[in-house]
Each structure stands twice: as structure tokens, then as C-alpha cells.
Amino acid sequence: MxxxxxxxxxxxxxxxxxxxxxxxxxxxxxxxxxxxxxxxxxxxxxxxxxxxxxKSKEAALEEVCLTALRDYVSHIESIASQPDKLEVKLQAAIAAHLATYKHNNEAMKVHNEQRLYLPKERRKHLNALGSRYRQQLEGIFCEGVSSGQLREDIDCHFTALSLIGLCNYWGIQLLRNTPLKTEDVTVKCVDIMLHGCLARRTGIPDTDTQTDTQVN
Amino acid sequence: MxxxxxxxxxxxxxxxxxxxxxxxxxxxxxxxxxxxxxxxxxxxxxxxxxxxxxKSKEAALEEVCLTALRDYVSHIESIASQPDKLEVKLQAAIAAHLATYKHNNEAMKVHNEQRLYLPKERRKHLNALGSRYRQQLEGIFCEGVSSGQLREDIDCHFTALSLIGLCNYWGIQLLRNTPLKTEDVTVKCVDIMLHGCLARRTGIPDTDTQTDTQVN
DNA sequence: TATAGAATCTATAGGTTTATAGAAAAAAGC
DNA sequence: GCTTTTTTCTATAAACCTATAGATTCTATA
Missing domain, CATH: 1.10.10.60 (Homeodomain-like)
Structure with a gap:
């Protein structure tokens, strides 16, 4: 007390x-x-x-998750509210997502992997923050579509979630894998999300930073 | 006995x-x-x-993970060995990945989320299978690059891992989310991976299957 | 139907775990 | 320096958990 x-x-x-x-x-x-x-x-x-x-072990878990999410959400909100070009925003969003892993690393990991062990009641606040994040990201994509920078036929909701999935994956890898550089991963994630990998025209030239991962 | x-x-x-x-x-x-x-x-x-x-609780975990991976690996190997066009192979690989989740769902989830709680020694066999999967997938991408179907400047290793991350994410969502249809998710994952979402030319027309996910 | 072996049960040893209560030490305030 | 408040400690209750051993029931087959 x-x-x-x-x-x-x-x-x-x-x-x-x-x-x-x-x-x-x-x-x-x-x-x-x-x-x-x-x-x-x-x-x-x-x-x-x-x-x-x-107050309890469970309360500790809840606090860990909350601290992780707060940073995360405030980052994306400030990014989304800026009047930047879509590509800049997206890059910033991905960079912020991965950076959160790098700095707040353990807490983010815990949030992603352990949050479901909290009883539903305790997850409410967490869910609310998570939704806010998702909505902001989705908004960035929708805006891109409206402004003609993105394909009209993408499903913004699906795309936003996919990006979250991708970033979470690489976030974990960054945490486990020292040789991996956040900046490289960011650039490559942006590239895949924007250009895909089908041959057409060169997107961003590969800086030859082969990620020598031997992960999993 | x-x-x-x-x-x-x-x-x-x-x-x-x-x-x-x-x-x-x-x-x-x-x-x-x-x-x-x-x-x-x-x-x-x-x-x-x-x-x-x-023999022990730990042994049970190991077995669960192994059964999950075996299917998974044999699928990708049969897909990779077929003389199909790249896009067909990729679609098949993604479909198989997600299908494994749908059928062997719990075991796959356990493998992805709990495997690290096994002592290193017990993970060896698991790691070997995981590597095989990754290599096959990476091989598909490399082949695509050689044959000119994929951009020359993509990092096959990174791309393959990204796809795994993406599929794992959606696999989990499929498991938790009944309204989500495996086929829709497959098509959309293929689309993102191949075309990205930058405006250029219409890729695959959206079948208007809005994924009404309210996940996380 | 008698018998061998497979499958399951009961009981328990030995350990760990969370959470609480009250005592003790440390720090702050005056 | 004495008092109050904060912080930490010790001890412990009550529950639970894994793994084993030996008894028991089930199943198949000769």
C-alpha cells in the first residue's frame, strides 16, 4: 500500500x-x-x-502487456496523423513497429504470446488498445487507396492485419537474432508490402544486405 | 509397455x-x-x-510438434518437386500451409507457440524438419527468380521467411475465427506476396469477400 | 473358457506454486 | 534523534503437479 x-x-x-x-x-x-x-x-x-x-501474478501479466501496447499505439497514432505521403507513413509505421520490439522487446513479445492466458475480463482494455492500433493502420491503407496511391482492389482490413502479422514475425526474429538489422528488415518489409515479388519493374534496389538468418 | x-x-x-x-x-x-x-x-x-x-509431459509436447511438422514438410516437398509454374506452386504452398492449420490446427499452433519450451536437445529433430520446410520454400522463390518470373532483386531467404510469418499469422486467425474462409485467405495472401499493394495495374480482381474479422 | 498381455485404475511420494500475515529493516520527515 | 511510513523479509497455509508402483480390469486368442 x-x-x-x-x-x-x-x-x-x-x-x-x-x-x-x-x-x-x-x-x-x-x-x-x-x-x-x-x-x-x-x-x-x-x-x-x-x-x-x-496484487497477483495475473495482474503482473496485465501490466506488462499494457505498458507494451501503450507505446505502440501512441506511435502509430502520431504517424497516422501526419500529412505525409503514403509510402513515408507506411515506412514509418513499419519502422516504429519493429523499433518497439527492439526497445520494449520483452514486453511486446509477452503481449503477443501470453496475452490470451489472461481471463477475458482482464483483456478488455488490451483489446481496446489493439483495435486502435489496427484501425490506424487500416486507415493509412484506406487513405492510400482513396488517393490513388494504392490499388483499388485491395482489402484494407486484410492488408493491415497481414502487415501486423509480418511485423510481429520479424519483430520476434529481431529479438532473437542479433546479426539482423532493424533498418534492413524495415526496408524489405516495405518493399514486399508495396511491390510484391512478381517480376515487372525494379522496385528498390537490393543493397545486398543478405539477412544471414538461421532462425527457427 | x-x-x-x-x-x-x-x-x-x-x-x-x-x-x-x-x-x-x-x-x-x-x-x-x-x-x-x-x-x-x-x-x-x-x-x-x-x-x-x-514417458513424460515433455515427451508429449515433442510428439505433438513432430506430428504437426511431418505433414507440413511432406506437403511442401511434394509441391516443390512438381514441374508447375511458379504462381501455381506458390498458391499451392500457401494453400497447403493454411490447410495444415485447418486440419492439424491445434498441433501446428502448439508447434509454433510452445516448441521453445522444449530443451534444446529435444528440438533437434524439430529444427531439422523446420529447415527442410524453409529450404523448399526458399527454393521455390529462387527458381522463380532464375526463370525470370520473379524480380531479380528480391532476397529469397527473407521472402520465404516473410511468407512463413504471414501464413502463420493467418493460420492462427483461421483457427480462432470461424467466419474466415481458407480459400479467401489463400487468394489474398498470394496476391499480396506477388503484387504488393502499390497501384499499378489490377492484379487479381477482388471477389468482394470482405474478411469480416474482428480479431485480436 | 482359461490365460497372457494390454490398458487402465488407485494411491502416493516428493516437490513446487501462489498468496497472505506479521515481523523487521530501511528511508523519510520533523 | 525520534517517529512514521515505506519497503522488504520470514514463515507458512493450502493447493496443485509430475511421475511411479502395484493392483485391477479388459481384450484377444488358443
């Missing part, structure tokens, strides 16, 4: 560290595979002490 | 059912979230009896 007043800075800081520790452990072992003892250990305190920061 | 001889059919059949039950439970609750009691319950037997079929 912290005061939330003057010392709120102090508490907030410690609390944040606890969330980060939980994120790291959940990302590594999964929600059920991780024990509260693991989290406490990473934090350098005793298992019981953890309950000073979290 | 079964005989493996005459009764091997009988045992094999029951064993298969046990693997399927494990797949369903793992898919739903995750490896650590699921208990052997849950699996036994789904199978209609007692918790202890499960150990007649599995």
Missing part, C-alpha cells in the same frame, strides 16, 4: 522496474512457466516481497 | 488419440498452463494412465 503522493516518483520507479523484470521472465519462460520466485530473483528481492508491487 | 506387433494398430490408434488430446489442451492452455490431468480428462482416462502413452 504505497502513498502515491510525494513518494509516488520513488514508488513509480521501483514499480516500473518490477514490471520490466516480469516482462523479461515472462518473455523467457512464458506466463505459466515463470514463477513469482523467478521474477523476484531477477529483481533481487524475496518471492513474497513481490506482492508489494503486484 | 505395448507389444508394437500385432496390436500395434490398436496401440497406434489410441496413442494417436492421446497425442491429439495433448495437442488440444496444449493449444488451449499452453504447455506449462496445461496439466497432465487436463489431458487425461480430455481423453477420458485418469491422470496416471496417461503415462502409458507418454
Amino acid at each position: 504505497p502513498t502515491q503522493d510525494k513518494n509516488s516518483t520513488r514508488y513509480a520507479h521501483r514499480h516500473q522496474r518490477a514490471v520490466a523484470a516480469a516482462a523479461a521472465v515472462f518473455a523467457d519462460k512464458g506466463f505459466h512457466g515463470a514463477s513469482t520466485r523467478d521474477i523476484a530473483e531477477k529483481l533481487g528481492i524475496q518471492q513474497g516481497s513481490l506482492y508489494y508491487y503486484f | 505395448p507389444t508394437q506387433d500385432k496390436n500395434s494398430t490398436r496401440y497406434a490408434h489410441r496413442h494417436q488419440r492421446a497425442v491429439a488430446a495433448a495437442a488440444a489442451v496444449f493449444a488451449d492452455k499452453g504447455f506449462h498452463g496445461a496439466s497432465t490431468r487436463d489431458i487425461a480428462e480430455k481423453l477420458g482416462i485418469q491422470q496416471g494412465s496417461l503415462y502409458y502413452y507418454f
Whole structure:
């Protein structure tokens, strides 16, 4: 029971560290595979002490997911609201998505992989944020169609979701794979989404950055 | 300790059912979230009896993953070996990938999401199968480039992995989302991968099958 | 129908887990 | 320096979990 007043800075800081520790452990072992003892250990305190920061293990998971999503959503919203050209926006959106993985990495991973272990009730807020993200992205595509920059016959909803799927995949790879460079991946994702891979005309020249991945 | 001889059919059949039950439970609750009691319950037997079929819970996870991958790999290999045109092959590959999800759904989900909870040693066989899949898919793309059907400047490795990411994403959605039709998703995935979404010339006319997804 | 082997059951050892309560230590305020 | 509040610790209850062992029931076949 912290005061939330003057010392709120102090508490907030410690609390944040606890969330980060939980994120790291959940990302590594999964929600059920991780024990509260693991989290406490990473934090350098005793298992019981953890309950000073979290009401329950489940609450910890919820917090981890929420912190991950907040960044993520605020990024895309600021990108979508700018009056840039479609290609610029898309590039920015993808870059931001992948960057979130790079910085907030564990939390994002936890959100994507463990969120469904939360009871429905606890997922509401999360779903709302997720929808906002999706809508913004979808909006970017719709705008592109209206302005004639994108094909008229694409399904914006489907395309937006596909991009999310693609970015999530590469986000995870970036997290696991040090040699992989965020910028390269971004460029290549943009290229595929915009041009596809059918021969027609050269899109973006390959900078010969072969991604030497030996993943999965 | 079964005989493996005459009764091997009988045992094999029951064993298969046990693997399927494990797949369903793992898919739903995750490896650590699921208990052997849950699996036994789904199978209609007692918790202890499960150990007649599995040496350990971990062994059960391994088997689930293996059964999922075997289908998956044999499919792509037969597709890749056929002398079809690139577009046909790609369509077939995507269709097969998504179909595997539709039929072997739980096992595939478990493979993708829970496999990393297996100790490295146990993952070797799995990794080998995964590599085979990736190589076949990559081969299809490389072939397309050589034959001039695909852009010369794409990174086949990256593209193949991206396709896997995309298909995995939609595979999961198909599993969770009854109104979604496999064929629609297949067509749209092929379309994105080949043509991208930049305006140029109409690719495949949209059959107006708006995917009314409200996923995530 | 008697018997061997397959399939399942019951019971349990030994361990881990979450969450709580009250004591103790650390930090802050005056 | 003394008091109050925050933070951490210790100990523990109650539940659950995996894996094993030995007894029991079922099934097929001679």
C-alpha cells in the first residue's frame, strides 16, 4: 500500500522496474512457466516481497502487456496523423513497429504470446488498445487507396492485419537474432508490402544486405 | 509397455488419440498452463494412465510438434518437386500451409507457440524438419527468380521467411475465427506476396469477400 | 473358457506454486 | 534523534503437479 503522493516518483520507479523484470521472465519462460520466485530473483528481492508491487501474478501479466501496447499505439497514432505521403507513413509505421520490439522487446513479445492466458475480463482494455492500433493502420491503407496511391482492389482490413502479422514475425526474429538489422528488415518489409515479388519493374534496389538468418 | 506387433494398430490408434488430446489442451492452455490431468480428462482416462502413452509431459509436447511438422514438410516437398509454374506452386504452398492449420490446427499452433519450451536437445529433430520446410520454400522463390518470373532483386531467404510469418499469422486467425474462409485467405495472401499493394495495374480482381474479422 | 498381455485404475511420494500475515529493516520527515 | 511510513523479509497455509508402483480390469486368442 504505497502513498502515491510525494513518494509516488520513488514508488513509480521501483514499480516500473518490477514490471520490466516480469516482462523479461515472462518473455523467457512464458506466463505459466515463470514463477513469482523467478521474477523476484531477477529483481533481487524475496518471492513474497513481490506482492508489494503486484496484487497477483495475473495482474503482473496485465501490466506488462499494457505498458507494451501503450507505446505502440501512441506511435502509430502520431504517424497516422501526419500529412505525409503514403509510402513515408507506411515506412514509418513499419519502422516504429519493429523499433518497439527492439526497445520494449520483452514486453511486446509477452503481449503477443501470453496475452490470451489472461481471463477475458482482464483483456478488455488490451483489446481496446489493439483495435486502435489496427484501425490506424487500416486507415493509412484506406487513405492510400482513396488517393490513388494504392490499388483499388485491395482489402484494407486484410492488408493491415497481414502487415501486423509480418511485423510481429520479424519483430520476434529481431529479438532473437542479433546479426539482423532493424533498418534492413524495415526496408524489405516495405518493399514486399508495396511491390510484391512478381517480376515487372525494379522496385528498390537490393543493397545486398543478405539477412544471414538461421532462425527457427 | 505395448507389444508394437500385432496390436500395434490398436496401440497406434489410441496413442494417436492421446497425442491429439495433448495437442488440444496444449493449444488451449499452453504447455506449462496445461496439466497432465487436463489431458487425461480430455481423453477420458485418469491422470496416471496417461503415462502409458507418454514417458513424460515433455515427451508429449515433442510428439505433438513432430506430428504437426511431418505433414507440413511432406506437403511442401511434394509441391516443390512438381514441374508447375511458379504462381501455381506458390498458391499451392500457401494453400497447403493454411490447410495444415485447418486440419492439424491445434498441433501446428502448439508447434509454433510452445516448441521453445522444449530443451534444446529435444528440438533437434524439430529444427531439422523446420529447415527442410524453409529450404523448399526458399527454393521455390529462387527458381522463380532464375526463370525470370520473379524480380531479380528480391532476397529469397527473407521472402520465404516473410511468407512463413504471414501464413502463420493467418493460420492462427483461421483457427480462432470461424467466419474466415481458407480459400479467401489463400487468394489474398498470394496476391499480396506477388503484387504488393502499390497501384499499378489490377492484379487479381477482388471477389468482394470482405474478411469480416474482428480479431485480436 | 482359461490365460497372457494390454490398458487402465488407485494411491502416493516428493516437490513446487501462489498468496497472505506479521515481523523487521530501511528511508523519510520533523 | 525520534517517529512514521515505506519497503522488504520470514514463515507458512493450502493447493496443485509430475511421475511411479502395484493392483485391477479388459481384450484377444488358443
